Amino acid sequence: MTAALVSGMLLVPQGLAYALLAGLPPHFGLYASLIPLIAYAAFGSSSAMSVGPAAVLSLMTVSALTPLATIGSPEYIGAAIVLTLLSGLFLFTMGLFKMGALSNMLSHPVISGFVSGAAALIIVGQLPALLGIEAEGDTASLKLFHVVERLPDAHLPTMAFGVATALLLIFSRLWLPMLLFRLGAPKQIARLAAKVTPMLLVLCAIALVHWLKLGDQLKIVGDIPAGLPKIVIPEWNGSLVYRLLLPALIIALLTFVESLSIAQALAARRGERLNADGELLGLGAANITSAFSGGLPVAGSFSRTAVNAEAGAVSPLAGVLAALLMIPVLLYLTGMFSELPLTVLAAIIIVAAASLFDYRGFIHNWRYDRTDGIAMLCTFLGVLLFGVEVGIALGIGLSFATLIWRSSRPHIAVVGRMPGTEHFRNVLRYDVETHSEILFLRIDESLFFSNISAVEDRLLSELKRHPDTRELVLILSSVSRIDGTALERMHQINKDLKNREIRLHLAEVKGPVLDRLSRSRLLEKLSGRIFLSSYIAELALLRADAPPAPDQEEPPV
């Protein structure tokens, strides 16, 4: 019950703010916090997950829809409904067909770069509302420039309300729990108290506007129709659906990835096993119902889920209770929210977005793996400079290109036997035994069209460095596949080496590779033999001073 109450207290300001961010009437955010939560509870698998409007999804909605309709127009609302419905259908279908693996296309650096970029876009986008100025601009930097330029025109009461809210929110996030704790409050209460600050600030702002009669000077939310959401049947046509397919797919993927990572963290902490496909069904159902009750996309929320878990939610019922709390709000309290200044919502959005910046992740990625860091940076800059869709496409493309680029430049090691063991290791790293006539090469990648040339070059240059080699043993312990192009080249290499009186042996060939090779003619043509292990190869090749003629050989293992 506490969980539901606190969660509900978070839902109201976040709902209003994120609906505004998506270009929809603020009360749609409250609608999206009612039925979708119940739908998620019916299908979803996670016990304490709290779904609802999310900042990044709202940003993606507005960026997908602004080319199609004017913000606030009936066409815009209609398109939002179709967009949310499509992404809900994508999610639900992915769940039905157990396609949760699709989300593996997004690597952590790409997600984190994307979210950080989106956060920056959100912040810049909300600055004019926070400061009470007008500033337009096609790109984030241009908009930021205009904001700075027109800073002297800032509307003072608006700015005062906005900046004060933002500062109080930052304070409540960073220091309030610690302060309350020092003042003697129990740790859990102290933390939860900080979470209800946004709601308290909203109520204070409304009270101030009401008593000081500031309604004419500040931009306020305005009239909100009282009552429960009406079921809306989306009006759609083929071309609209077609143009929204790609954005809907991206929104669906992001919804899933974000929600899944929250649910995973939660499941791990509780020792539960996560059901990714059930999660997809739950998120799909939530978005489909959200479309019919207004059109704001919903996803798992990190902050509310954390609150839920902390306040002790153990079943999806907490979500349902939080949703039911929206009913009295919608029935009796909408009038109150009409006097809420927009600048307060802007402050809530900005502070929430700022917490999405992942600069630690960037430093970590940069240190551990430079290419991950670059992928993250490019996604971030792509989102900032070219928009959310281009940014994420850039990130996905880049991470796959890195994958391909790396497998095209395989690591190859000259190895020798560790004295006293049957184990072979890199001659550069370990003190190992080698023989001048036998060269052991370990290939650290599957062989295929884009790397076989590099492998061949390396092989020939190693033979040049070991001119006494008569027996070349390729250790295929890391080779999981050999494609047709590589196979043909292996034939050629085998033939060329035979002409140079060097025999080619294979060792540690894995089962699936051996199966495949036995369907080709390389095995018959091979000048050397196939050994189970490098050690057996070494023993056999050392024993045979004069190598036996091929017809006297033992059959390959």
Place this chain on the structure above:
Amino acid sequence: MTAALVSGMLLVPQGLAYALLAGLPPHFGLYASLIPLIAYAAFGSSSAMSVGPAAVLSLMTVSALTPLATIGSPEYIGAAIVLTLLSGLFLFTMGLFKMGALSNMLSHPVISGFVSGAAALIIVGQLPALLGIEAEGDTASLKLFHVVERLPDAHLPTMAFGVATALLLIFSRLWLPMLLFRLGAPKQIARLAAKVTPMLLVLCAIALVHWLKLGDQLKIVGDIPAGLPKIVIPEWNGSLVYRLLLPALIIALLTFVESLSIAQALAARRGERLNADGELLGLGAANITSAFSGGLPVAGSFSRTAVNAEAGAVSPLAGVLAALLMIPVLLYLTGMFSELPLTVLAAIIIVAAASLFDYRGFIHNWRYDRTDGIAMLCTFLGVLLFGVEVGIALGIGLSFATLIWRSSRPHIAVVGRMPGTEHFRNVLRYDVETHSEILFLRIDESLFFSNISAVEDRLLSELKRHPDTRELVLILSSVSRIDGTALERMHQINKDLKNREIRLHLAEVKGPVLDRLSRSRLLEKLSGRIFLSSYIAELALLRADAPPAPDQEEPPV
């Protein structure tokens, strides 16, 4: 000298035919057989390679240029010059910067599917000229349909000349060498005789047209200006260059890949080492000079190179001599060629294209590796249905997608020790020793964002199948890289297993991976140890009945 003569006899009909195919005046094909050959000899590295016009490149030229200009117009010829110049510059630059590795993007199945598709396009395109009918159509199938539909309108003398030439060419390819050999001619002479058939047929056709005065009834080549090629300075503008960049790049790549595979086969047979970057410079120089002397792209020719090699060419000089043979042809014999019927050239093109079909390669690929077969088929169909550029892009995309798809579904094996050895193998394939408390899993792929989920799922399901497991040893002999996303998940897996009182060990970690891991915190947090080999892991884990507390452990190796 024989090599030069036979090669020259092949160059004349092929030059005329491929120039026509490219939509250029036929004598441009003779120009392209003069200076470019000398330029190649100056820079190229292969001893018997014969460069010159090629059917597939001519097809790509016409398909790149028809959207830009009308065939035969001065604009068309100008654009052809720019296209060939650009692809020559690409090749030369790739050679200067030693970027020969770029050609690795094309796998054998893609090349072979592309060439087969191009061959089909070429054949369908030449059928109207062969039969003396008019048939247009946007796609190959539509064109073929129109050809069949208008077959009754075929111009009989044209068809007679064309079909007779085609049949004689097929006969000379398939049976003539054998026939001459049976009649007592030496094997080499018999084979070379078959190669000069096209030239003899051309001369016979000219003679027939001349004596029977068929010049009015058949479409003939028409007047060819006598004299050596004049150096043409291409007229270019930015937008033309921009629109030709992509086609030029594709032509350059294909030129390189085709020529390189010919040169490689040759070098292997002669025991020479191929210099791929020298090859690029040679091909670049050949195409740049070809642009300045008419504009037909040139590449290594398989048939002429084979003739060259067979006739005993041992240095690039044979190419220069063959080129010099063009000089008398251009000075004194052009008048003769004016009476050559176009249908004879169409027959030469069709028979040459038919030999490019690689149905054996398709069967082979399909058998060895289904996905290679699919890539080949899709490239083939892509070229036929959507054109050469889309086809090859489809093929490249598909082969990389396959690569990604496969590495995303890694092979994982439960392994045990082969009795009497230190070697570990798959329990499903070999009779190996296992222990109920120790589970050895070998992961056959590098770990990264798109496969770590699959690895985790498999790991958990194997633990379910081996419920007594207390020690899980991951054998990383095939893991060449662990990216940031996978690393984070490894942390999580380690933590989850610790909660289940299962220790996680790593064995056979490669040097580069260990370096990378030691920069992260996984090594400190790991509940188990890192072992040099699986065997050492087994010994250590069996010795310790009660596993020592972490602080008593030996330092990781």
